[in-house]
Amino acid sequence: xxxxxxxxxxxxxxxxxxxxxxxxxxxxxxxxxxxxxxxxxxxxxxxxxxxxxxxxxxxxxxxxxxxxxxxxxxxxxxxxxxxxxxxxxxxxxxxxxxxxxxxxxxxxxxxxxxxxxxxxxxxxxxxxxxxxxxxxxxxxxxxxxxxxxxxxxxxxxxxxxxxxxxx
Numbered sequence: 286x287x288x289x290x291x292x293x294x295x296x297x298x299x300x301x302x303x304x305x306x307x308x309x310x311x312x313x314x315x316x317x318x319x320x321x322x323x324x325x326x327x328x329x330x331x332x333x334x335x336x337x338x339x340x341x342x343x344x345x346x347x348x349x350x351x352x353x354x355x356x357x358x359x360x361x362x363x364x365x366x367x368x369x370x371x372x373x374x375x376x377x378x379x380x381x382x383x384x385x386x387x388x389x390x391x392x393x394x395x396x397x398x399x400x401x402x403x404x405x406x407x408x409x410x411x412x413x414x415x416x417x418x419x420x421x422x423x424x425x426x427x428x429x430x431x432x433x434x435x436x437x438x439x440x441x442x443x444x445x446x447x448x449x450x451x452x
Contacts, residue, residue, distance in 0.1 A: 306403055313395035317388060318362065324392050325432060326355055330365060330379050331389050332431070337376040338367075345432055364388055 307321065314324050329344055330336060336344070342352040356379060359365035364385035370376040381389065404412045423430055 302403070306399060309402055310395065310399045313398055314392065317391045317395075319388065319392070322355060323359060323364075324395075326352075326359060327364065327381065327385055327389055327392065328431060330381050331386070334380050335370075335378040337370065338379060339376070341379060344429075359385070 310324075311321050314320065319327075325345065326341065329341060333340075333344075338352055338356055339349055341356070342349040345352060347355075356365060356367060360367050362384075363382055366380050366382050367377045368380070370378045404415070407415060420430070
């Protein structure tokens with residue numbers, strides 16, 4: 286009698302790899318006083334200077350009150366400036382400061398190290414094929430490659446420091 290075939294565990298392994306990748310990134314940005322949440326906000330603001338707090342909240346998939354706390358922390362750390370939008374004084378424009386742009390360079394280094402750590406066991410052709418397949422799957426499932434979906438899953442908004450894991 287044939288033994289039943291074990292079901293594929295690709296989804297489970299992808300979940301485990303994603304968890305490992307997220308933890309590794311958090312380790313890499315922690316020395317700079319950042320978290321994955323603050324890093325994500327900085328990346329979005331670098332690509333969309335002058336974004337409003339509401340637009341940042343929409344982009345992150347987070348409630349606006351959580352983003353206010355996040356922006357407060359980034360502003361307190363000198364990484365982001367918040368100014369009234371001259372076209373609509375009800376909104377604040379968010380822009381990276383010089384320190385925020387410098388932190389962004391550190392994030393690039395952390396992301397490159399994370400990629401090297403995760404993809405190290407693959408040869409260059411495998412890395413390229415894997416990256417193409419992951420990008421295709423992400424696009425097919427409507428996953429924004431610039432925003433970590435888990436951002437909105439952390440409802441605690443009472444903290445302030447960018448390096449705090451609750452930010």
